Amino acid sequence: MNIPQTSFPRVVIIGGGFAGLAVAKGLKNLELQVVLLDKHNYHTFQPLLYQVATGGLEPDSIAFPLRKTINDLENYFFRLTKVLKIVPENNKIETTIGELDYDYLVIATGSETNFFGNKNIQKYGMEMKSVPQSLNIRSLILENFEEALLETDLERRKALMNFVIVGGGPTGVELAGALAEMKKGILPKDYPDLDIRTMQINVIQSSNRLLTGMSEKASEKAEDFLIKLGVNIWKNLRVLDYDGTNVKTNGEDQFKAGTLIWAAGVKGATINGLKAECILERPCRFKVNEFNQVNENKNIFAIGDVAGLKSEKYPFGLPMMAQPALQQGKHLAENIIAQLEDKPMKPFVYKNRGSMATIGRNKAVVDLKKIRFQGVFAWFVWMFVHLFSLIGFRNKAVVFFNWVYNYIRFDRETRLIIRPFKNKNKESF
Template identity: 55%
Template sequence: MNIPQSDLPRVIVIGGGFGGVSLSRKLTKQNFQVVLIDRHNYHNFQPLMYQVATSGLEPDSIAFPLRGLVEDRNNFIFRLATVDSVLPEEKILKTSVGDVSFDYLVIATGTKTNFFGSKNIEESSMPMKTVPQALNIRSYMLQNLEKATLTNDVREQKKLMRIVISGAGPTGVELAGAFSEFKKGILKKDYPDLNPDHMEIHLLDGADRVLVSMSEKASQKAEKYLKNLGVDLHLNVLVKNYDNETVLTNTDFKVEALTFIWSAGVIGNPIKGMREECLDQRSQRFFVDRRNRVEGYDHVFAIGDIALMRTAEYPQGHPQVAQPAIQQGELLVKNFKRMMESKPLKEFTYWDKGSMATIGRNKAVADIKSFTLGGFLAWITWLGVHLFFLVGVRNRLVVFLNWVYNYFNFDRAARVIIRPYQKK
């Protein structure tokens, strides 16, 4: 890999997610050469991907070019590549564009979709971890609606229009709410020859409530909002198989649907070459100490979703959401500076700013410390928080204007099939 020589210590950051971006932007202000590596040339604001999938936003409004993170900094380098493996003792990273040496390595590779060993579900369902996958969902939904107008067979129409989502966490809940609002605001207008009742939204989960990572009060409010929107909830139901047409579960419930979205879980996305004992086999996350050092290494760190930091308050590790990644990245910058000054490193303490999920227009839930907000106030809070953390002034402006337009016109302007999707 062609990297300019420098007298500064070289820090390689793998992954341009929340943790990698937080770390890279601030570390370039210190005396380090920062090399950011990612298989995409953009940072993807994942909390708003469901709006791309449901025609609310265009993908470029939630993506920010990684080369634009830092201006006028000669010590920041981005390389578009995939990582093959690492030789930690030799301090060599092996990538698709060549080998590169490092003084320090920061693993911020995040998570990937967990299909729990089911090859059929992996090959036939539609995940939503990347922007291209969100676009696939959007295109496929719109393609199926167009196909539904070409047949008078009611069973075939329902199969084309029906949407089944497995996993009632924030992603599943937000998708279900957004699809229901599409049905309410767009379907009658764009497809007057289709029966709106044929567009069923089914949300399945193996737990006994939605949003199990949030409080029971938040779950109850979210469940009420979803039912009011017409979402069919199926709790204590696990998907066992999907054959491209029929969703089979562990109960008597089964349903025919061509659009089956999998949001039922994630698993760590580790790199090869690290010692086996530093990786938790169940979650595929690297064990790290309170300073985000991967256990057993002095010069390799992990932050965000890929890091498993066990504390008394979080014995299973921190929540796999944006805030721990951002905060760990910010603290690691300070600790790198302290290392150069031969000072002891500070330990990480997570500041939980709360959890939230939106279900639709004027409907959201938020857990903030011991308080649970619901309805319009939670929705406004959700809008403000997501606008604040969106990378790039231009992106914030575009998203805000889209939201205003959609709110007053009950419209989703991005309902276009730019790249048709074909199932395998």
Template identity: 50%
Template sequence: MDTNLPASANPRVVIIGCGFGGLRLAKALRHAPVQVVVVDRNNYHNFQPLLYQVATGALEADSIAYPIRKIFAGQKNFFYRMADVHRVEPSTNTVVTSVGDIRYNYLVLATGSLTNFFGLESIERNAMQIKSIPNALNLRSFIFQNFEKALLTENPEERQALLNIVVVGGGPTGVEISGSLAEMRKHVLPKDYPELDLRTMQIFLVEAAPVLLGPMSPASQADAKRYLDELGVKVLLNTSIKKFENCRAYFSDTEFIPTENLVWAAGVNGAEVPGLPAEAITRNKRVTVNRWNQVVGLSNVFAIGDVANMVTEDMPRGMPMLAPVAQQQADQLAKNIERLLRGEAPKDFVYTNKGSMAIVSRNKAVVDLPKNVHFNGFFGWLTWLFVHLMTLVGFRNRVVALVDWAFSYFNSDQALRLIIRPFSRRDVKDDKGKKSAEHRTATPEYNPTPPAIQTPV
């Protein structure tokens, strides 16, 4: 059963995932003599770099998502099936999905990445993550629900835990959400919760490495740290959260930060698909590919983006898990597929680094460009806004995002503080859509000793 896909004389290219890589590849094949089939569990493309703004109420969820079918309206060789992928069967050139089996001539894995909890079970059970739109909406609801609870409790330690927010991971996501939360604490929350003493609310950014924004330049690392310090974020470097339970984030066996809100942004794994040869799966569950993104040991299966582990002399640990890498690999793979159809040899992928950037707060961002070009502050902030605005899919999304940003900038406010669907940990699901176990009781017990807040010296 091919899920009612029409018969075609052209080879079928099945793409699993419609993130940056899958979307770009399907578009690049629009004029190729192939049938393009995209399989994704969501019927929309999600702009992940702005998820943190959904989580903090700066943007609507539908501002960073766009319907897949609308994106490809008019592309005659394109077909979409909404489904979960269970496994691939390379021996029969088949993808087994929740809606039936799909045969392929060429298969492309563009499944992206999942949160890596590094085997820390208590954190996986209890922490919030921010890898999808449901994650972001849940985080937003959870934070505001806890502020409502803080108004009602008479226990000062419980109130402190409800107000404290711990962000783990000093990469772009961790830095950006910490800065956004700090701005919300300053400009937004005092208007909504005048009864709370928000001076007691603490935002912690915890990073195991000695610096923030590890892949970026030392200048950007220092600027980001300085900006966060100015915002009142407590940055803890060379520190790891080892356990999170009973509303305590432990960084040693006895030292902890009391919090009900722990956001895990510390690492990712490749979103591998069952059925691939064991020798193709490498560190962080990424799939080993050669220089034209062909999966090791398989002639007609390819991987691009975060899930692909392409090792080169310049990058012995593999290509960085960034959107530009996925997009450039998609462009090259589209050309290589057409070469293969013509009986020509594929060409190697060469990554062009166009730079990296991270925003910390309003008027504060850091930007690194090739040839050691670095700038920050207001100009960096404008650059970040422009690049992300232009990268959003759909004219409507760009207009809505621009209007929301302008409103927040001139009004120092974020209007999307709605608890539309109250979040319960009993209902939480993991990245794969499977229901997780109940995380912890709604009213945890608090021990008056040791001290309420213990941070590293």
């Protein structure tokens, strides 16, 4: 793929997410060649995808060009490609644009939606792991309302205005809250000829509380907030199948919904050539040791969502969130430097800085190590942390402006169907 051979050791990083960028940044100004690979030419700030899906933020403000992150660094290369296979015995990878040798390989491919093998849900349900997928959801929501306006069959109209979100983790909770705010502030004004009260937002959670990764107090408050916003919460219920309209569950409650958003599971975006470890109903990930080495390969590391680092406290691996990814990336850079200097590597220890989720206007829940709080202050903390974590000053400024504007005006102005999702093969743009 046209990367010059030098006398410097080559570090190949697959994936420009939180983990991949953290390790790339940690390696600058060394006698190393760094090659960053990604299937997109931009970094995606995944925690805010739900705001793109609900018309609150423009997609370009949560994406950042990957070339810009490294374009002032010596001996750094970026290639837009998808890695097809790892060949550890030859220290090389195979990609859509050719082969590449490595001295150190860093797998930071993140995660993808886990449909647990259900082909129907995969076909008809929506996922939200990338910018294009979020834009598809944005289009579908709006297209469903345009169609509902014209629908004379009342049951079908109701289904078009019925939203089922499967999964009560942060993604499901945040998306449900944002939809509820659209229902309250935007849709009645935009569709005065529809009875928006018939719109339903359902969150279906398989366990007995929302936000299982957080404290019980946070779960309770999040449920409270959602119920106040008019969201229906279904606990201890599982979605078994979906045909585009009928949602089949394992309980008595069945649903008819034009939109089903699947936020019930992710799995590591593993790559062929290395054995991944899958445990029933748990995400497949690469098993790594305390140095993030994969399956005892000395020079292959996995970090972030794709890495399954088990410990007593985390028997199924670390949570698949930004924090572990960032910490692992930073730590791995230090360990690679140690190796170059013939010093011993240090084991990685995860520092849980806490977690948080926002439900809507003035409503969030925050669990820190020693303190837990909910409500307006939590909401400000959530916004501050997310704004601060966005890459690039321009993105921070545009997101900040949009938030202030949306807050003051009770508005979400990017409700644009720029690329229609429904019947997308029928009309060419």
